[in-house]
Amino acid sequence: DSLTQIQYDTIYNVFSLVIASQLFTSIFLVISLPRVLPRYRQALTVAAVVCGIAAYHYFRIFNSFTEAFVTEAVGGRGDYVQVAGASFNEGYRYVDWLLTVPLLLLELVAVLALARKVQSSLLKRLIPAAALMIALGYPGEMASDNLTRGIFGLLSSVPFAYILYVLFVELTRSLARQPATVRKTISLLRLLLLATWGVYPIAYLLPGLGIDGSDAWVGLQIGYSVADILAKCLYALIIFRIARMKSFSDD
Amino acid sequence: DSLTQIQYDTIYNVFSLVIASQLFTSIFLVISLPRVLPRYRQALTVAAVVCGIAAYHYFRIFNSFTEAFVTEAVGGRGDYVQVAGASFNEGYRYVDWLLTVPLLLLELVAVLALARKVQSSLLKRLIPAAALMIALGYPGEMASDNLTRGIFGLLSSVPFAYILYVLFVELTRSLARQPATVRKTISLLRLLLLATWGVYPIAYLLPGLGIDGSDAWVGLQIGYSVADILAKCLYALIIFRIARMKSFSDD
Ligand SMILES: CC1=C(/C=C/C(C)=C/C=C/C(C)=C/C=O)C(C)(C)CCC1
Ligand SMILES: CC1=C(/C=C/C(C)=C/C=C/C(C)=C/C=O)C(C)(C)CCC1
Numbered sequence: 465d466s467l468t469q470i471q472y473d474t475i476y477n478v479f480s481l482v483i484a485s486q487l488f489t490s491i492f493l494v495i496s497l498p499r500v501l502p503r504y505r506q507a508l509t510v511a512a513v514v515c516g517i518a519a520y521h522y523f524r525i526f527n528s529f530t531e532a533f534v535t536e537a538v539g540g541r542g543d544y545v546q547v548a549g550a551s552f553n554e555g556y557r558y559v560d561w562l563l564t565v566p567l568l569l570l571e572l573v574a575v576l577a578l579a580r581k582v583q584s585s586l587l588k589r590l591i592p593a594a595a596l597m598i599a600l601g602y603p604g605e606m607a608s609d610n611l612t613r614g615i616f617g618l619l620s621s622v623p624f625a626y627i628l629y630v631l632f633v634e635l636t637r638s639l640a641r642q643p644a645t646v647r648k649t650i651s652l653l654r655l656l657l658l659a660t661w662g663v664y665p666i667a668y669l670l671p672g673l674g675i676d677g678s679d680a681w682v683g684l685q686i687g688y689s690v691a692d693i694l695a696k697c698l699y700a701l702i703i704f705r706i707a708r709m710k711s712f713s714d715d
Numbered sequence: 716d717s718l719t720q721i722q723y724d725t726i727y728n729v730f731s732l733v734i735a736s737q738l739f740t741s742i743f744l745v746i747s748l749p750r751v752l753p754r755y756r757q758a759l760t761v762a763a764v765v766c767g768i769a770a771y772h773y774f775r776i777f778n779s780f781t782e783a784f785v786t787e788a789v790g791g792r793g794d795y796v797q798v799a800g801a802s803f804n805e806g807y808r809y810v811d812w813l814l815t816v817p818l819l820l821l822e823l824v825a826v827l828a829l830a831r832k833v834q835s836s837l838l839k840r841l842i843p844a845a846a847l848m849i850a851l852g853y854p855g856e857m858a859s860d861n862l863t864r865g866i867f868g869l870l871s872s873v874p875f876a877y878i879l880y881v882l883f884v885e886l887t888r889s890l891a892r893q894p895a896t897v898r899k900t901i902s903l904l905r906l907l908l909l910a911t912w913g914v915y916p917i918a919y920l921l922p923g924l925g926i927d928g929s930d931a932w933v934g935l936q937i938g939y940s941v942a943d944i945l946a947k948c949l950y951a952l953i954i955f956r957i958a959r960m961k962s963f964s965d966d
Contacts, residue, residue, distance in 0.1 A: 494746060505750060513743050517735055524731065532790070551720075551791025555728040563735060606724065 465546065467533055471682045472544040478689045479526040483519055489697040490515035496704060501714060504707035507574035511700035514564045514571065518696050521560040528553045557688065558602045565598055566591040568699065569627070572653065575703050577710070578638055590630055597623040601668065610671070617668055624665065631657070643713045646706050653702045660695035663687055716797065718784060722933045723795040729940045730777040734770055740948040741766035747955060752965060755958035758826035762951035765815045765822065769947050772811040779804045808939065809853045816849055817842040819950065820878070823904065826954050828961070829889055841881055844874040852919065861922070868919055875916065882908070894964045897957050904953045911946035914938060 467475075493512035497505055532552040533544040546552075569590040573583055597620050604616025631654060642650060667687050670680055718726075744763035748756055783803040784795040797803075820841040824834055848871050855867025882905060893901060918938050921931060 497746070502750065509743060509746050512746065513739050516742060517739050520735055520738065521731075546790040548789045549786055549791065551724075553724065553727065555724055556731065559728050559732045559735065562732065563739075606721065 465678050465681065467544040467678055467682070469535075469537075469541060469544070471678060472533060472535075472540075475529060475682060475685050476526075478686050479522055479529060482689045482693055483522045483526060485693050485697045486515045486519035486522060489700055490519060493700060493704065499711075500704075500707040501711040503577050503714075504575060504711060507571050507703055507707060508700075510567050510571045510574060511703050514567045515696050515700055517563050517567075518560060518692060521556045522692075525553075525556050528556065554605060555602070558598055558605060561598045561601075562595060564696065566594040568657075568695065569594055571700070571703055572631075572657070575706050575710075576638060576642065576650070578641075582638060586630065586634070590627060593623040593626050593630075596620075597627070605668065613668075613671070617665070621665065624661075628658070643710065645713060646709045649702065649706050649709065653699065653706065656694065656699060656702065660691050660699075663691040667691075716929050716932065718795040718929055718933070720786075720788075720792055720795070722929060723784060723786075723791075726780060726933060726936050727777075729937050730773060730780060733940045733944055734773045734777060736944050736948045737766045737770035737773060740951055741770060744951060744955065750962075751955075751958040752962040754828055754965075755826060755962060758822050758954055758958060759951075761818050761822045761825060762954050765818045766947055766951055768814050768818075769811055769943060772807045773943075776804075776807050779807065805856060806853070809849060809856065812849045813846060815947065817845040819908075819946065820845055822951070822954055823882075823908070826957050826961075827889060827893065827901070829892075833889060837881065837885070841878060844877050844881075847871075848874040848878070856919065864919075864922070868916070872916065875912075879909070894961065896964060897960045900953065900957050900960065904950065904957065907945065907950060907953065911942050911950075914942040918942075 490512045493508050493515070497508055497512075500508060528550075529552055531550045532546055534547045535542045535544045537543075570587060573586050573590070576583075578586075600616055600620035600623070602616075604613045604620065607613050607616070635654070639647060639650060667684050670684055741763045744759050744766065748759055748763075751759060779801075780803055782801045783797055785798045786793045786795045788794075821838060824837050824841070827834075829837075851867055851871035851874070853867075855864045855871065858864050858867070886905070890898060890901060918935050921935060
């Protein structure tokens with residue numbers, strides 16, 4: 465496949481946007497750590513680590529992209545084609561998710577500061593389910609045929625559905641015990657989670673729907689990138705806001 | 716030997732997973748240092764350094780791998796063969812272990828916060844034994860014949876057995892003096908140590924057992940990598956948990 469200069473430049477700049485967003489959200493959170501009560505620092509620390517991990521992977525994704533697509537046109541004003549001997553490694557996303565998706569759930573549970581028992585019961589179910597969801601998606605994404613892709617996508621949807629069930633049915637009970645001022649923000653956070661996490665399985669389906677070619681691929685990369693900014697950076701900033709609000713109301 | 720694209724991509728992504736895991740566990744520990752009592756900071760600092768050292772070595776291992784195996788296929792969609800003039804350096808692992816294995820034992824002893832005398836008596840025996848174990852394994856790993864490999868493997872097993880003896884017989888007495896809440900977590904840590912450290916001598920034996928070919932080599936690299944994540948990152952997180960629990964119960 466080949467990319468026009470506009471397509472190439474767009475992806476190039478979007479990837480760089482993700483690096484800047486993740487890296488500096490991470491730095492912001494580390495600097496802001498002393499501004500919340502100690503009991504909320506676990507959530508912010510994990511959020512900082514998540515954004516740091518994402519920054520690392522987008523550095524890698526960016527380099528993988530610029531090494532895999534080249535042009536011979538002077539000043540780069542031409543089509544970009546795939547080079548011999550290098551590939552764009554889609555796998556970085558799965559390595560990233562394998563680490564960050566369980567941690568995003570940990571952030572959510574940590575910022576609620578529930579009783580220790582409730583916390584560990586939630587995490588014992590959410591974290592393995594998240595790891596399983598990503599691990600099952602990987603062979604599907606790497607497969608070259610749509611059947612394998614479909615089967616692993618379906619398998620991966622089972623833990624996905626389970627995670628949503630735990631977050632939207634079980635967690636609702638714990639919400640009642642949160643201070644009234646933050647209850648709305650927590651609902652907002654959960655909504656953001658649903659809206660952004662839903663993007664990933666939809667993007668995964670695109671190649672199977674016969675939507676292909678370079679436009680679809682460009683759309684996919686931009687979709688994943690924007691979803692990653694919302695699901696990690698914006699999510700972290702809302703977590704920070706909840707931690708600040710709870711720090712005030714606990715005081 | 717040559718690798719298929721799936722084998723190459725799998726190792727590539729696993730190595731990157733190890734880099735991300737080690738690097739960000741290290742950063743997490745440094746950020747979290749103020750969250751435990753000063754007497755437990757030695758253990759966390761050492762854990763952070765261990766994961767940092769491992770991140771460095773996996774950067775090297777990753778680069779060594781991508782330089783040693785190349786393909787000429789467009790988009791990287793083909794077999795990867797060993798290039799002329801570059802080798803995959805298995806030695807990085809031994810350099811890493813020579814530094815990190817003694818430090819992992821130091822972490823364990825430090826988090827127990829035993830009497831100063833007991834600590835130094837344990838370390839005076841564990842650290843030289845660990846260094847000797849790795850130093851004796853290196854010539855065996857580098858040797859091309861199975862006899863040399865076997866002899867040095869056997870020699871290296873002597874300090875290995877001694878370390879296990881000290882950890883499981885002598886340390887058990889000190890465990891009785893730990894707060895009840897953390898005793899279970901410490902036992903868990905020791906079990907993790909036994910389960911993960913046991914992977915290394917088994918992997919070492921594989922070539923001697925006639926199991927060869929690229930599948931075995933891929934399995935070996937994945938096995939070492941996963942063991943390194945468990946023996947350093949998960950181990951460090953359990954150390955962190957012990958330090959947090961003890962900080963609460965001492966307070
Ligand atoms: C259900 C499903 C998937 C779900 C992926 C999700 C939910 C990813 C979330 C990623 C996040 C939140 C990243 C970090 O910001 C896969 C693996 C695409 C495979 C197809 C089925
Ligand atoms: C007994 C034995 C070995 C033991 C190696 C061990 C126990 C390594 C542990 C490494 C760790 C814990 C790494 C860091 O995470 C060797 C050297 C393979 C040589 C064969 C005999």
